[in-house]
Every structure is written in C-alpha cells, then in structure tokens.
Amino acid sequence: MNYNEMQKQLKCRLNNDHRYVHSLSVSNTAVKLAKRFHISEEKAKVAGLLHDCAREIPTGSLIDEARKHHIKIYTIDEYQPILLHAPLGAAIAHEKYGITDSEILSAIALHTIGKAEMTDLDKIIYLSDMVEPHRDYDGIDEFRSFMAVNDLNTIMITAFDKSISFIIAKKQMIHPQTILARNFLLEQQKKYGK
Structure with missing residues (x-):
C-alpha cells in the first residue's frame, strides 16, 4: 500500500476529522525533523x-484489543488505557496497512x-506528535524554539520533562517506561557528554 492509499484508508477509519x-x-x-536529523524521510x-x-x-x-494482540499491559494501562493506542497502533499498521518495517512499527x-x-x-515521531503545528499548550513556542537549536537527545530529555x-x-x-527512557538519555549524556 502506498502513502496515498494509506491516507485514504486512514481518513475512512478515523471517526474524527481532527485526528x-x-x-x-x-x-x-x-x-522536516527527519531531514534535519538525517534519517529516512519516507519512514x-x-x-x-x-x-x-x-x-x-x-x-x-x-x-481487550491489547490482550488479543498479545501486547504487554502494565498496571498503569488498567488506569489509563488510552496509553495502549500506541502499541495497538503498531499492530494495526501491520495488519491493516501492510507495514512490515520494524523501525516504523517501533516509532508508532x-x-x-x-x-x-x-x-x-x-x-522524531514522539516529538512530532508533541509539537505539530496544531498543538497549542503553555510553553509550546518556547519548546519549538529550543528544538531548533539543540541536539535530538537534549530535546528528548526536555520533552520527557x-x-x-x-x-x-x-x-x-507516570508510565515506568517514560522514566526509564529519560534516565537512559541522562545516563548517555553523563557517559558520553552528548
């Protein structure tokens, strides 16, 4: 399935024009971020x-859908099931859109x-979801400016913060994986000065 076909199918499946x-x-x-950080723009x-x-x-x-797809369910997911839309999205991208690229599925x-x-x-996908032009929250303009002049890991630490x-x-x-992600980046900065 090519990008245009995915676009058409997604528009039909999502029950909300805003989404x-x-x-x-x-x-x-x-x-735009992929181009800046030299990774695959297509992915x-x-x-x-x-x-x-x-x-x-x-x-x-x-x-229930996560269980059907054998997705790990954390205790936090029982209280905030909306968090499961991300790993379920990877499963659906594979099943309904034919995505087999493990990097794309991981990013989703x-x-x-x-x-x-x-x-x-x-x-990049985490950040793009956070700062796309339709997002509006206190401090977003400052964060976008911060993103323009910093490296990817520094940006991610601030995004997690x-x-x-x-x-x-x-x-x-707070999801334990988010804490682990932030701590990992901080450790990398201390080890390698990045």
Missing part, C-alpha cells in the same frame, strides 16, 4: 501518518511513552 488532520500534520512535521512520513491509527478503537475496548508503538534506547525515528510535569500536574501516574 486525521493531526495525523497529516504529524507526518509533515516528522519529515518518518509513514510513521507520522499512522501513529494514531488505533485511535479508532474506543477507549473502553483498548485493554513508542510515540506516547517512549522507552530506553529509542531510535532516532522513535524520537515537559510530559512528566504535565502528568504530575494532572495527578496521574
């Missing part, structure tokens, strides 16, 4: 487009919580 526009915007943002384009393809699944059904699966040892594509602060302010649980 479709968001998906296109994440795809476009991912291409970024596809991963960005399909990152929310599981948002068609009602939140109340996400845990990790776009909400991250993990230690993320690839550059994983990071922002995400964790937001979660704490909402008095929600």
Whole structure:
C-alpha cells in the first residue's frame, strides 16, 4: 500500500476529522525533523501518518484489543488505557496497512511513552506528535524554539520533562517506561557528554 492509499484508508477509519488532520500534520512535521536529523524521510512520513491509527478503537475496548494482540499491559494501562493506542497502533499498521518495517512499527508503538534506547525515528515521531503545528499548550513556542537549536537527545530529555510535569500536574501516574527512557538519555549524556 502506498502513502496515498494509506491516507485514504486512514481518513475512512478515523471517526474524527481532527485526528486525521493531526495525523497529516504529524507526518509533515516528522519529515522536516527527519531531514534535519538525517534519517529516512519516507519512514518518518509513514510513521507520522499512522501513529494514531488505533485511535479508532474506543477507549473502553483498548485493554481487550491489547490482550488479543498479545501486547504487554502494565498496571498503569488498567488506569489509563488510552496509553495502549500506541502499541495497538503498531499492530494495526501491520495488519491493516501492510507495514512490515520494524523501525516504523517501533516509532508508532513508542510515540506516547517512549522507552530506553529509542531510535532516532522513535524520537522524531514522539516529538512530532508533541509539537505539530496544531498543538497549542503553555510553553509550546518556547519548546519549538529550543528544538531548533539543540541536539535530538537534549530535546528528548526536555520533552520527557515537559510530559512528566504535565502528568504530575494532572495527578496521574507516570508510565515506568517514560522514566526509564529519560534516565537512559541522562545516563548517555553523563557517559558520553552528548
């Protein structure tokens, strides 16, 4: 299936025009970041487009769907099942859109919580979802400016900091994988000065 076919199918499957526009915007943002950080623009384009393809699944059904797809369910997922749309998105991208590239599937699966040892594509999709032009939250303009002048790992640490602060302010649980992802990057910076 080519990109245009994926686009048409996604538009039909998503039950919300806003989500479709968001998906296109994440795809476009991912291409720009991929170009800047010298990774595959085509992979970024596809991963960005399909990152929310599981948002068609009602939140109340996400845990059952995750079980059907043998996706690991953490305790936090029981309380915040919306987090499962990312790994489920990877499964759906494979099943319904024919994606077999493990890098694209990983980027889709990790776009909400991250993990230690993320690839550059994983990071770009995480960031693109966070800063695409339709996103509007306190501090986004400053974060976009910060992104323009820093390296990918420094940007990711700050992105995790922002995400964790937001979660704490909402008095929600922080996914353990997000903590591991942030700690891994901090450790890399201390070890290698990156």
